[in-house]
Amino acid sequence: MIPWQLFVAVIATLHSTTSAEQLPLKGPYTPYPWIHKFASLGDSYAAGLGAGSRIDWLCSRYNESYPNILHTSFLGHHPKRTHQFLACTGAASTEIAEKQASALQDDLDLLTISAGGNDVGLTVILNNCIYQFFMAGEDDCDLAIQDARERIANKTQLYKNVTQLFDAVKPKMNKDHGVVYVTGYAGFFGTDDELCNNVTWAVWKAVESSQKSQYLTLDRRVALDSLVRSVNIVLRQAAEAAGPNFHFIDYDAHIKASRGRYCESGVLEPAPNRRELDFYEWDTVDTGENRTELQHETGDDVPKGSFEGGIAERINKTLQEHPDWEWDPDKGFVNKSKTGVGGKGEEGEMGVVGDTISWMLPDSWKRVFHLRPRAHALIAELILEDLRSREAGRRKVVPDEGPGEGEHAELRR
Ligand SMILES: *[C@@H]1O[C@H](CO)[C@@H](O)[C@H](O)[C@H]1NC(C)=O
Ligand SMILES: *[C@@H]1O[C@H](CO)[C@@H](O)[C@H](O)[C@H]1NC(C)=O
Ligand SMILES: *[C@@H]1O[C@H](CO)[C@@H](O)[C@H](O)[C@H]1NC(C)=O
Ligand SMILES: *[C@@H]1O[C@H](CO)[C@@H](O)[C@H](O)[C@H]1NC(C)=O
Ligand SMILES: *[C@@H]1O[C@H](CO)[C@@H](O)[C@H](O)[C@H]1NC(C)=O
Ligand SMILES: *[C@@H]1O[C@H](CO)[C@@H](O)[C@H](O)[C@H]1NC(C)=O
Ligand SMILES: *[C@@H]1O[C@H](CO)[C@@H](O)[C@H](O)[C@H]1NC(C)=O
Numbered sequence: 001m002i003p004w005q006l007f008v009a010v011i012a013t014l015h016s017t018t019s020a021e022q023l024p025l026k027g028p029y030t031p032y033p034w035i036h037k038f039a040s041l042g043d044s045y046a047a048g049l050g051a052g053s054r055i056d057w058l059c060s061r062y063n064e065s066y067p068n069i070l071h072t073s074f075l076g077h078h079p080k081r082t083h084q085f086l087a088c089t090g091a092a093s094t095e096i097a098e099k100q101a102s103a104l105q106d107d108l109d110l111l112t113i114s115a116g117g118n119d120v121g122l123t124v125i126l127n128n129c130i131y132q133f134f135m136a137g138e139d140d141c142d143l144a145i146q147d148a149r150e151r152i153a154n155k156t157q158l159y160k161n162v163t164q165l166f167d168a169v170k171p172k173m174n175k176d177h178g179v180v181y182v183t184g185y186a187g188f189f190g191t192d193d194e195l196c197n198n199v200t201w202a203v204w205k206a207v208e209s210s211q212k213s214q215y216l217t218l219d220r221r222v223a224l225d226s227l228v229r230s231v232n233i234v235l236r237q238a239a240e241a242a243g244p245n246f247h248f249i250d251y252d253a254h255i256k257a258s259r260g261r262y263c264e265s266g267v268l269e270p271a272p273n274r275r276e277l278d279f280y281e282w283d284t285v286d287t288g289e290n291r292t293e294l295q296h297e298t299g300d301d302v303p304k305g306s307f308e309g310g311i312a313e314r315i316n317k318t319l320q321e322h323p324d325w326e327w328d329p330d331k332g333f334v335n336k337s338k339t340g341v342g343g344k345g346e347e348g349e350m351g352v353v354g355d356t357i358s359w360m361l362p363d364s365w366k367r368v369f370h371l372r373p374r375a376h377a378l379i380a381e382l383i384l385e386d387l388r389s390r391e392a393g394r395r396k397v398v399p400d401e402g403p404g405e406g407e408h409a410e411l412r413r
Contacts, residue, residue, distance in 0.1 A: 049062060
């Protein structure tokens, strides 16, 4: 028997290289005939912020996100399958329950959910501990980490909120076979050596400031990874408690095994275009992307409440407080009066900032700490693997669907 994986690979290839008219007359094989209604909920990790091309502005949904590639290729051909792509950048689980779950169709066969990162304040931590888009005080990183730890540990916070989200989607699932995949997060940093200890990604580091830049020290990296793992543990527990049709997808170990994190052993950051890197870094350029456009053009305005909007607001706030600081795409953030670039005469340009905040942020900066396409493909593959094993289980217990019969019937069509 030909392995499932091969079918899926062949179908994926067909989809990506040929247009509909070029497909053979014989209908392609349908590996999951029972999945008619597919939907995906969640935050920027499900929206796929930055991966591929943007297919929705307000929520920053991208076409290489795991939900989109599941529907367009990984799940294989199915003429009747629909996908409600509801994930939205910046959403926490309460908002996902209120705005996204309520929009779900009934009788869903497959649902994916990514939630929890915004509940514990991932963006605040990124700001206070890594990039300092707004120059927070020295203690603000530790405070943000402490706050996240409390939200994770407190059963009436993260656990309760994701549980409410899971409860909200239950009535929307097909009673017999509806299946829900809850995807987690992955630790961001390698923690095997101290090479990154003297590295800072603080964006205003070039200007003189009374605030100290944050560094990617080993302690800091260990603390941030441990937060991610704790979020995953809560998500797994909540998914297990939600019932037998909820499954947690843990890809953390895979990202680690393939050296996909920042500061992997022997890697001195910045190394934004290391092939194995699974997260976007300042100046990462994916295959097929235009380096010049990404690094020097700022694209459209960014939506309020989104991940990118959060960065923009913080930088705006900084510039309001320090009108003599400016962003120069070729040189990074510089103190204009100090370096003499442009000179005081151009201060009037600061007025532009208020209206079009994105003007000063190159596109390649707006997706940091989010997954690159290869990591989305990994998540999609792990979901498929689980579906396959369940499919095999179903065939064992349902005799009239005998092993492989469905496949061959489909193939002969
Ligand atoms: C995403 O969009 C880009 C640009 O249109 C295209 O090259 C790529 O094949 C698309 N990927 C998927 C998975 O559809
Ligand atoms: C959980 O939801 C409540 C109500 O919306 C909110 O006040 C609280 O901040 C949320 N907790 C977390 C960890 O998101
Ligand atoms: C847990 O969070 C709730 C708010 O949801 C708060 O009232 C309570 O004091 C917190 N418990 C602890 C131990 O921090
Ligand atoms: C950081 O440390 C490494 C190894 O000791 C060294 O090669 C590198 O130049 C240092 N970087 C900075 C910015 O000091
Ligand atoms: C910018 O440079 C000028 C001239 O050296 C200096 O007076 C000013 O304090 C600097 N501003 C900041 C925020 O570092
Ligand atoms: C990349 O974009 C720039 C600016 O739009 C353009 O001039 C250049 O031709 C593009 N390069 C490629 C290889 O498409
Ligand atoms: C930038 O900050 C100013 C002053 O705080 C505010 O009026 C303006 O709305 C902000 N712009 C954006 C895009 O956040």
